[in-house]
Amino acid sequence: MLEKSLKTLFDFQRFERSSALQSVINETLERYPGKVVTLADDSLAIAAGGVGPEETKSQVKADDRFGLL
Amino acid sequence: MIDSDYFDSIYREYHDKVYGYIIGHVGISEDAEDLCSEVFRKAMEHYDPERGPGVSSYLYTTTRNTVIDYYRTRKVSTELTEDIPAEGSLEDQMISADTLDRLADALRQIPERDRDIIVLHYYEGNTLTEISEMMSLPYSVIKRAHKSALKKLQDIMGAA
Numbered sequence: 001m002l003e004k005s006l007k008t009l010f011d012f013q014r015f016e017r018s019s020a021l022q023s024v025i026n027e028t029l030e031r032y033p034g035k036v037v038t039l040a041d042d043s044l045a046i047a048a049g050g051v052g053p054e055e056t057k058s059q060v061k062a063d064d065r066f067g068l069l
Numbered sequence: 070m071i072d073s074d075y076f077d078s079i080y081r082e083y084h085d086k087v088y089g090y091i092i093g094h095v096g097i098s099e100d101a102e103d104l105c106s107e108v109f110r111k112a113m114e115h116y117d118p119e120r121g122p123g124v125s126s127y128l129y130t131t132t133r134n135t136v137i138d139y140y141r142t143r144k145v146s147t148e149l150t151e152d153i154p155a156e157g158s159l160e161d162q163m164i165s166a167d168t169l170d171r172l173a174d175a176l177r178q179i180p181e182r183d184r185d186i187i188v189l190h191y192y193e194g195n196t197l198t199e200i201s202e203m204m205s206l207p208y209s210v211i212k213r214a215h216k217s218a219l220k221k222l223q224d225i226m227g228a229a
Contacts (some may be wrong), residue, residue: 001080002219002222002223003191003219004154005163006187006191006219006222007154007163007191008154008164009163009168009169009172010186010190010191010192011133011153011154011229012129012164012169013169013192014089014090014093015086015087015089015090015125015128015129015132015133016086016125016129016166016169017089018087018166018169018170018171018173020170020173020174021169021172021173021176023173023187024173024176024177024184024188026079027187028184028185028188028189028192029193032185032187032189032203032204
């Protein structure tokens with residue numbers, strides 16, 4: 001049960017970005033950088049066209065602010 | 070349907086979080102923008118601040134489910150969805166910034182090696198085998214340490 005909860009909480013961290021928890025995470029990642037990931041063929045295409053996880057969009061279209069049109 | 074002024078404030082506060090989560094999973098900015106719009110469209114139509122979870126929890130679960138649906142629609146390899154936790158794995162009221170801070174505090178109270186195992190396994194998605202290689206420690210040691218770390222976290226967070 002705790003394992004599933006931790007998985008959810010760490011995934012939620014990717015959304016909420018608690019500075020306290022991110023500090024803990026960053027310390028670990030600094031000690032263990034460069035994780036090697038083997039991608040499946042169909043995910044390679046996505047990775048090739050993707051952007052970094054830190055990119056965010058703050059520019060809002062003036063004529064369609066909420067993208068509802 | 071929620072009040073437009075309230076929705077406006079939600080959009081301003083959470084847009085970057087929603088988009089950041091989506092782009093981190095999807096990786097294609099054009100699709101991420103569409104999915105982001107879909108999340109806020111759902112929120113505008115369905116979120117009720119008087120009932121149910123807080124707005125952060127609601128938007129997180131809506132965003133997560135929207136990303137899962139995106140993968141299913143595109144028939145992308147199920148391996149990509151393994152990183153996203155299943156719905157119902159945690160009570161909605163447990164999904165909050167406060168719980169994340171409590172987790173951070175609990176992690177600070179356990180040994181560094183145990184803390185690293187937890188972060189590498191549950192945040193980075195490394196298997197225990199990969200972690201044993203990264204730490205240059207036998208798998209059996211990592212497995213025991215992982216179990217011990219879970220027990221300590223359970224005790225700390227259960228007592229908090």
